[in-house]
Amino acid sequence: MTASNPAELASLVEPDRVHRRLYADPEIFELEMRLLFGRAWLLLGHESQVKAAGDYFLTRMAREPVIVARHGDGSIQVLFNRCTHRGAAVCHLEKGNTQQFVCPYHGWSFATDGALRYVPIAEGYGPGFAASMGERGLARVPRVKTYRGFIFASLAKEGPGLLEFLGYMKTSFDDFVDRAPGGEVEVAGGVFKHAYNGNWKLMLENHNDTVHPAFVHASSIHAARDQAIDSGAQVSAHFSDIAVRQMRQNGAPTEVWEKLDLWTTQSGHSFMGDYHSDDRLVAGLDNPVFREYYEQLVARLGEPRAREVLSVARFNSIIYPNCSFMSQFRQLRIVHPLAVDRTMVYTYSYKLKGAPEQLFRDTVAFANIVNGTASAVLTDDLEVYERTQKSLSGGLVDWVYLGRGYGGDVAGEEGTTRGVTGTSEIHIRNQFAAWKQYMTAVA
């Protein structure tokens, strides 16, 4: 029995349940790297990370270490970080600015578009080598596109275009960027790199799971519930105010979660409506910082459009298979699967250009409590991923049940489908429907 047989792979995904091997079988993980991460569009970062010519950062696509660089002609290049001579990584600093990537091994130098520029003592490679240098540049990732400043790439030469892949989800990126009074967003405030001993899918399933907060986060909700919060008129009297507010919000009553909208789209994506009622965390016109921001937005867009922009209320948007972001809270997470039972997540904060400095400080405080590696909140999510992985890794119980809300899905416009309630597991079933498509498609 081999997992690379499409019929067998398909048999592991049923409408309301999946086989535990999808989380625990190393052979399936290797296939996912090739067939899923090797085919889909992956979000790599944002143009603000490569503003000037020569700026670069390192990341990975499936198993491949890649360099994302801004070339002299303004183009964004995504290059395999592997010398075309003997294979050493040509760049090892996480980010920086350079004119060229020089291999540490034998000194081959590559331009920021990957072209091989110079080879020391080249004669020794033999006659004809000089003529072949044009073909010995760093391999380029075949497809690179941006949407509203976000950089995507695909390891597959062919496949659906980025806009087709994103479909209705592009509106979540619109929401992210439209909120900037200066018309742009930028990465700022540091990168959390948190890891857990669990499969990459566990995080993407959890982010739009609206039943989990009351249980997974019970202890932080309990700790914060009776805490006072600053009054609306105060400007961040306490740094802890944001953290306390967010922990309290996770304790929203069941009806709030049930009534949320939870939408899925094609390609495995999904987004959930927002559950926040706290007026400092979202759209609080009593709050002087938010008021100042609102006026800046009105100055740029006019009042009707500014109100329209701020009326969009989304929490997590998931771009399957490697990204989850919070347009309203300026957080973006990129998932890096390392092994079947090991996952790393890079978490970035974004700054709205033109917005008050204090608004970004609130973003930083929010990032610390929601995405911080030692936060009161995230640590409990990571613990539950690990406990789930442990149980799924062994045993004779094969199936994982994903049936909450099954059978009640409601068709929406533009290829969307809504869960019967906000606590449906529709987003997980939708992720596995996409999984099945990627994994069983004939190349």
Added chain:
Amino acid sequence: MSEMTAALTLEAARELLYREAYLLDHHEFDAWLDLYTTDATYWLPLEHNQPDPVNTSSLVYDDRRLMELRVKQARHPRAHARMPAARTVHQVGNVMLLEQGGAEAKVASVLTLTEFRSERQRMFAALVEHRLRVTPAGWKIAAKRVDLINSEGELDGIAVIL
């Protein structure tokens, strides 16, 4: 009062840091909080040489209230990442009195923390700075900064107090 305003000795600074490690390792968290001033901060920067805790994220940036909530959370029966509590050894060394003048002093040290929980042992290493302040109840910790040497690296969830 004269005794309390007397200059902090290296010996007294070391004793305070050892006591903090002892209380953490013995899970005496209320007594641990008592070592701190009411306006204290406990900070684990995310970045090397991070200049401030407000414009860049931090692994932890707690004011006194969040420190207390951290302790309260860990006692909840569904504190999944904290129940049962990790067993720890906080090894404090290289204690140096960096600055002192009047009511405040700055103390540098290094910390090696070994943690055991859920069948897994992990080790952390950090450069630590305590800012101490004299109060009517003696010298207290007004601020603690813990720079993990791998703060910018790949880190599994951290539920222990460093």
